[in-house]
Amino acid sequence: MGQVRSAGSEFLLGLQLLGRGFARYGRNPRLLLLGAIPAFITFVLFAVGWVFLIIYIDDLAAVVTWFADGWADGLRQVIRFGAGLGILVAAALLSALTFTALTLLIGDPFYEVISEKIEDGLGGTPGAVDLPWYRTLWPNLVDSLRLILLGIAIAIPMFLLGFVPIVGQTVVPVLNAIIGGWLIAVEVTGIPFNRRGLRLRDRRKILRAHRAMALGFGIPVFLVLLLPVVAIIVMPAAVSGGTLLTRRTLGLSIAEEEPARAPHAIAG
Template sequence: MGQTRSTWDEFFAGFRLLGRGFARYGRSPGLLLLGMIPAVISLVLLGVAWFFLILFIDDLAAAVTWFADDWSSTWRGVVRFGAGAGILAVGVLLSIVSYTALTLLIGDPFYEVISERIEADLGGTPGETDLPWYRTFFKNLADSIRLILLGVAFAVPLFLLGFVPVVGQTVVPVLNAIIGGWLIAVELTGIPFNRRGLRLKDRRQLLRAHRPLALGFGIPVFLLLLIPLAAIVVVPAAVAGSTLLTRRVLGLSTEEQRHAPDTVVP
């Protein structure tokens, strides 16, 4: 019972960190515009991709269910409906993970400023490597590609589950949110982790040790990104929240006017 309560406490703590990220981002008018620029660019690109996906969804569903061409119209319709639902579920997961990765890559210098200002307010960044963004761009790109490929690996079984009646329309969306929330938490914490010279492997290890906290942060971000146009504000605010999340998992203060310790707790 105590362990369950602790897990939920951690989950809601992650949710609160996201709320504080929104509050910090919203209090800085200069950061508002700064953070929106890359988010808008990525949103336009994603919107074009979704336009064509929806336009050709029937053709795609028919293509992946070629074996049902000779079935009765009823069963063929059921199978292709499940295929369409599976394709859309996969599309949601991959598009949100890809959108987050693309936005962070385009806006790396913008979001670095947001993250740095938050850490400066909290006492600085212990262990900071102080490398310019262009020195770490290709490493960040490689990390983002790995996370997208991981999303693809999860998307395959989710697509297959989409064929199962009821399960495809109930369980799959829940799994989508959990998996997507985890991947987004790992992706968003890249900026404050990279500033300390910590790579993707380090992020995943530390966040796994605080999984409820990471999911409490990442799942709401995933769900908010489902709202049309919300991503323009959500991503930069989530970058602010991810900086607080990073400090939390590293054992550093996330409170106003408190100075961070001299060393990072691994």
């Protein structure tokens, strides 16, 4: 019972960290614009892709259900509806993951500034490895590609489960949110972890020890990233919150430092 309560508390803390990320990011209009630029570029690319996907979804469903061409009309329509839904569910998972990865790659120098400013306000970055952004771009790209490939590997069975009546319309979306939330939490914490010289394997190990907190943070990000336009604002805020999540999992303070005050003059 205590473990359930602890997991619930950690999940809520992850959700709170996302909210605090929004609050910290929103205080600075310059950071608002800075963080929105790469997210907007990625959004335009994905919007075009989704338009084509929706236009041709019936054709794609027919292609993947070629075996049903000779079936009775009603049964063929049911199986192709399930296929179309499965394609959209798998595309949603891949979109959220690849949107995050591509936005982080395009905006690496921008989000590095946002993350570093967050940590500066919390007392700095213990264990920081001082490398220019272009030195970290390739390792970040490799880590992102590994996560995308993992997402593709997971999306395939999710797509196949979409054919199963009831399960495909209920269980699969829930699993999608849980898996997508976890992978996004791993992705958006990449910048603060990499700043400390910690790579993907280290990141996953540390976050796994705080899985409920990572899910409380990542699942809302995953769900909101499915909403058009909103994703432009969510991504930089998620990086801000991911910095707080990183500090929390590393046992560092997430309380903002009070500015030093001049001592009061002593009356003579």
